[in-house]
Amino acid sequence: MLRKTIVTLSLAAMVAGLAACNTVKGLGEDIGSVGRAGEEAID
Secondary structure, rough: HHHHHHHHHHHHHHHHHHEEEOOOHHHHHHHHHHHHHHHHOOO
């Protein structure tokens, strides 16, 4: 159940990040930060 919660929160953060970024560079940074956060949460 904890893993599902973490995945759901990560996806929500990614959606929020995609909505917040204004440039292609910002999009790349947002995706990268979500990926790093997901890796840290899984570890």
